[in-house]
Amino acid sequence: MIKILSAEFIGTFWLVLGGCGSAVLAAGFPEMGIGFLGVALAFGLTVVTMAYAIGHISGCHLNPAITLGLWVGGRFEATKVIPYMIAQVLGAIVAAAVLYLIASGKAGYSLANGLAANGYDLHSPGGYDLTSALLTEIVMTFMFLIVVLGATHRAATPAMAGLAIGLCLTLIHLISIPVTNTSVNPARSTGPALLQGGWALEQLWLFWLAPFIGALLAGLAYRWLAPDNES
Secondary structure, three states: OHHHHHHHHHHHHHHHHHHHHHHHHHOOOOOOOOHHHHHHHHHHHHHHHHHHHHHHHHOOOOOHHHHHHHHHOOOOOHHHHHHHHHHHHHHHHHHHHHHHHHHOOOOOOOHHHOOOOOOOHHHOOOOOOHHHHHHHHHHHHHHHHHHHHHHOOOOOOHHHHHHHHHHHHHHHHHHHHHHHOOOOOHHHHHHHHHHHOOHHHHOOOHHHHHHHHHHHHHHHHHHHHOOOOOO
């Protein structure tokens, strides 16, 4: 179990460092910035690379919402849910700390510049309100879990699961970065919020609640939708 949880820690660390790091360090870089498209691809690529690196060890959840959705969908043991979530959150926190140490090496950087934290209202990249943020995170997480559950079903093509899931996360970011900076992952939201503090911590509740609602609904929906019961 220690090896399995360590894999989840490393995988979530990579997701947050790669995804949030691309937003903080490269998205707005003068003339060569990668922009929204680059950040979306970065998040997707972290999942693709980790799926093939640790998928055979831990299943490569990297996300408390995925762990919850897999359990609700009858594909994961209840006794492992909390340990997985703890490992994921710890990996995200360490990644955010490493990202801060890297970013602070540039003259003039401060946490006021952000660590790619998720937010709504004044802290939404596009100025979207709480209702829009809540709905976006629920729907995006729901669709993410439908893809995860479907791509990893025993009747699917297992070798392609990592690619399908990574591309789905890329698409989700392309849709929702302007609304919430895209979470669909409570661990990813927690790491930057803890480092940034203030408004990011005050709004963190939404980025636990909404992904969990989306994951719960997706787990129930896929149990009905699936060609056979894997529970």
